[in-house]
Amino acid sequence: xxxxxxxxxxxxxxxxxxxxxxxxxxxxxxxxxxxxxxxxxxxxxxxxxxxxxxxxxxxxxxxxxxxxxxxxxxxxxxxxxxxxxxxxxxxxxxxxxxxxxxxxxxxxxxxxxxxxxxxxxxxxxxxxxxxxxxxxxxxxxxxxxxxxxxxxxxxxxxxxxxxxxxxxxxxxxxxxxxxxxxxxxxxxxxxxxxxxxxxxxxxxxxxxxxxxxxxxxxxxxxxxxxxxxxxxxxxxxxxxxxxxxxxxxxxxxxxxxxxxxxxxxxxxxxxxxxxxxxxxxxxxxxxxxxxxxxxxxxxxxxxxxxxxxxxxxxxxxxxxxxxxxxxxxxxxxxxxxxxxxxxxxxxxxxxxxxxxxxxxxxxxxxxxxxxxxxxxxxxxxxxxxxxxxxxxxxxxxxxxxxxxxxx
Amino acid sequence: xxxxxxxxxxxxxxxxxxxxxxxxxxxxxxxxxxxxxxxxxxxxxxxxxxxxxxxxxxxxxxxxxxxxxxxxxxxxxxxxxxxxxxxxxxxxxxxxxxxxxxxxxxxxxxxxxxxxxxxxxxxxxxxxxxxxxxxxxxxxxxxxxxxx
Numbered sequence: 076x077x078x079x080x081x082x083x084x085x086x087x088x089x090x091x092x093x094x095x096x097x098x099x100x101x102x103x104x105x106x107x108x109x110x111x112x113x114x115x116x117x118x119x120x121x122x123x124x125x126x127x128x129x130x131x132x133x134x135x136x137x138x139x140x141x142x143x144x145x146x147x148x149x150x151x152x153x154x155x156x157x158x159x160x161x162x163x164x165x166x167x168x169x170x171x172x173x174x175x176x177x178x179x180x181x182x183x184x185x186x187x188x189x190x191x192x193x194x195x196x197x198x199x200x201x202x203x204x205x206x207x208x209x210x211x212x213x214x215x216x217x218x219x220x221x222x223x224x225x226x227x228x229x230x231x232x233x234x235x236x237x238x239x240x241x242x243x244x245x246x247x248x249x250x251x252x253x254x255x256x257x258x259x260x261x262x263x264x265x266x267x268x269x270x271x272x273x274x275x276x277x278x279x280x281x282x283x284x285x286x287x288x289x290x291x292x293x294x295x296x297x298x299x300x301x302x303x304x305x306x307x308x309x310x311x312x313x314x315x316x317x318x319x320x321x322x323x324x325x326x327x328x329x330x331x332x333x334x335x336x337x338x339x340x341x342x343x344x345x346x347x348x349x350x351x352x353x354x355x356x357x358x359x360x361x362x363x364x365x366x367x368x369x370x371x372x373x374x375x376x377x378x379x380x381x382x383x384x385x386x387x388x389x390x391x392x393x394x395x396x397x398x399x400x401x402x403x404x405x406x407x408x409x410x411x412x413x414x415x416x417x418x419x420x421x422x423x424x425x426x427x428x429x430x431x432x433x434x435x436x437x438x439x440x441x442x443x444x445x446x447x448x449x450x451x452x453x454x455x456x457x458x459x460x461x462x463x464x465x466x467x468x469x470x471x472x473x474x475x476x477x478x479x480x481x482x
Numbered sequence: 483x484x485x486x487x488x489x490x491x492x493x494x495x496x497x498x499x500x501x502x503x504x505x506x507x508x509x510x511x512x513x514x515x516x517x518x519x520x521x522x523x524x525x526x527x528x529x530x531x532x533x534x535x536x537x538x539x540x541x542x543x544x545x546x547x548x549x550x551x552x553x554x555x556x557x558x559x560x561x562x563x564x565x566x567x568x569x570x571x572x573x574x575x576x577x578x579x580x581x582x583x584x585x586x587x588x589x590x591x592x593x594x595x596x597x598x599x600x601x602x603x604x605x606x607x608x609x610x611x612x613x614x615x616x617x618x619x620x621x622x623x624x625x626x627x628x629x630x
Contacts, residue, residue: 094492416552416553416554417553418528418553418555418611418614419497419553419554419555422493422496422608422611423493426492426493433528434527434528434529435528435529439529442529448528448529448530448531448551448552449528449529449530477493477497478502478554
């Protein structure tokens with residue numbers, strides 16, 4: 076069994092007091108803290124071999140290129156991609172999705188085509204498709220949602236039809252925690268030849284993800300939610316699709332030949348990496364992948380499942396707490412406490428040294444569906460312990476007492 | 483652990499009794515039949531919403547009402563603001579707005595003549611909450627622009 080207390084010591088930021096109490100960080104779904112090996116890898120790059128990649132003919136440049144490309148291979152192995160050519164480095168999951176919404180969608184969608192999206196998406200996997208639909212004349216359709224926040228799959232045949240060209244769906248909902256059975260959706264999409272994009276921002280950091288087993292065509296995720304730096308994201312794409320797509324951004328590093336009137340594109344994946352990439356960030360992400368590999372993603376998942384079950388159990392002991400989302404969920408709990416506004420709750424908890432997220436979580440349609448303006452969310456990762464959850468529950472009781480008007 | 487003794491002092495600076503009172507029993511919550519001006523605003527960061535309505539006669543605000551949903555700070559701020567707006571000339575409302583904004587930037591003395599609203603000065607120490615307190619005032623600012 077994974078030892079979260081030992082792991083915690085690898086995260087320098089957690090060793091601090093906030094407002095006079097030891098910090099309890101329960102906002103990893105927004106961004107995760109960074110373990111020492113990641114911070115070290117970034118520091119080493121800047122102190123020992125900072126240089127641009129793919130063009131410098133000197134020792135530092137060669138080492139930077141080698142480490143950058145090694146990070147790509149590590150990421151490919153981490154999600155069991157067939158090879159590094161299918162791994163494109165981007166800025167974040169949002170950019171990864173936008174890349175597909177421009178380069179794939181603009182080249183493949185026409186009026187009458189349908190894009191199937193789920194109503195429980197983060198804005199980053201909804202707004203790009205609204206833009207793509209507007210640009211191409213394609214139409215958006217939506218999965219139905221069960222009362223507890225799962226996607227309805229018993230009516231897939233009516234939803235995924237000959238007109239469906241693309242299905243964009245989250246793997247794990249950032250609000251409800253819903254774990255989407257991507258495999259079943261992929262099978263239905265295959266039957267009609269539709270392409271499937273999976274938003275893995277909340278799954279890749281938390282559970283084993285194997286793109287070949289999932290069978291998806293694209294997988295987008297962010298480095299900073301899995302212990303890597305900000306400013307680095309990943310798009311996995313099936314090579315045949317990536318080959319046929321036009322570039323997203325034009326510039327240096329993505330060309331093989333440039334003339335005044337036209338150019339030829341570089342080979343995969345460089346065709347999609349215009350300009351100087353986030354080199355230190357990619358290398359940092361490589362270190363994060365090594366770190367998680369050392370723990371084992373099945374261990375990470377099991378740890379979070381234990382913690383989440385414990386959190387739900389403890390939160391239910393507090394009168395007035397409403398928990399949103401299905402029983403089976405990823406490592407987060409979204410809730411409200413009576414009529415205390417989540418902002419007020421977050422402020423009181425922060426004064427007790429506890430960091431949670433409060434607001435609409437960049438998922439306003441989910442808030443509308445829940446019928447609340449905002450919610451509080453506690454999200455967990457490898458360094459969280461049952462004591463953290465006990466502190467949260469104490470904090471909630473303190474907040475109730477403070478506002479003094481909750482059942 | 484004793485929770486009673488564990489309230490951090492800073493919290494009491496933010497949530498003064500008068501603020502919690504206005505939050506629990508908001509004044510002037512409702513709609514006007516024939517407002518001179520009506521402004522809807524929402525805070526995209528948190529989803530809070532407000533509708534502010536003013537009835538202006540001969541350059542004076544006769545009635546002020548608000549609707550919406552939000553946290554204790556945004557609701558109390560709207561409640562106290564509407565209470566103090568009634569009877570003020572538009573120029574006096576402008577001055578209140580200016581004073582309140584200065585108070586939110588940390589200028590405590592600017593807020594002293596604002597009566598109950600002065601209780602919100604503690605919000606300036608919580609930068610992420612300043613937006614909550616300012617929401618109704620932004621609605622006032624737009625209303626005054628429309629009336630000009």
